[in-house]
Amino acid sequence: MSQEYASVDLVGDETVKHFTQAVLVAALTAALSQVSIPLPGTLPPFSLQPFGMFFAGLLLGPLWGGFALALYLLVGIAGVPVFSNGNAGLGYVLVGQGTGGFLVGFLVGSVVAGAVVHRGVEPRDLAAVSVPVQIVGLFAALVVVYAIGVPWLSAVTGLPLPKAAAVMAPFVPLDLLKLGIAVAIVEGGYLARR
């Protein structure tokens, strides 16, 4: 029996904890991508997708946050309808409707947010992170998302860069509002048990 036991290389408890959190944050990102809150008038719907990236960075740090978003993309590439409007496929990520850059941007953004907020690979307690640092981390993530997404949109659709930026401009104030909501959730102590 001891020989059989020795042949099993168990995954460490700490790794299991980070891993399951990353798996569930990936599933949550996929679920939030399917839900949006309609806004009055001609405003674009209030999509909840960026919260996946925000909390991947905030809760999991750069390594496991990036891992969570990588899982989200992989599952979509494998054919599960996890992207907005229930889309899937590698073709959708690479060219799609030109918004694939935002999906890749979420992955890089979660790594950037995690790196700024946690200053290392291992996630630290969010209570020890000041509000300005959290805001800077999430803001840097949003900058990365747009820095990748807008040129990508311009390259796929042939819209000149200023026009592509103008198309995405209405989403910027909404994303800043989401940033505020994410920081308010952390500061409100809603995640204190974690």
Next chain:
Amino acid sequence: MLSYRPGETFAHRLDPRSKLLVQFGLAVAVVAHPTVPWLAAATLFGLLAVAAARLSPLAVLRSYRVVFGVLALAPVLAGLTLGPPWFRVDPALRSARLVARVVPVLFVSAAYLRSTPVRETRAAVQRVVPGKAGQLLGVGTALVVRLFPVVLGDVREIRDAIRARGGERRPPWERARLLVVRSLERTLARSDRLGVALRARCFAWNPTLPPLAFARADYPVLALGLALSLSPALALL
């Protein structure tokens, strides 16, 4: 959305790794060569790919109709100007040509979705990414596929509960905060339970994988994928 259907077609028999490389290669090739001959060849290839998966091109158009609808707006936007003449044809045509190259890539992507079960993609990821990172990505993919409908159910349930309690009357940001907080709580609780379940089942670095092997038909597809991926380098010669 298109999803996997069991079958015995040519596309079903290919290894997922060659199919993924061909999709990637085609996307690289059409982006690098936005010319009419390349576009025509890519479109023909896209149609061949859906035929190889016994998939109707109309079904592909139907399943990606939102994407195509959004894409169709791009040439219109590109042509619009803020003063006279209000619409210019040249930028609109350029944008239309760039948008047209998206079509074959989505066709090949659809053929992949129809002919490849998720577990094969998972096995491909695990084979391609070496070591423990690949293993975690593989297991993670399988778990996210399993948990996505569950978490989506949670989120929709919470949304309905907020609505049932008159949440519609609250401002959107407050509804978003409530929805995200409750969803996060449930998700993290699920994560704790999943962790316990995995450890109880001896979650290990060395389990048994399904077998993957390149068949004879894979080699030309692999070679094509590689050639298309490297095609931008042709211009340098």
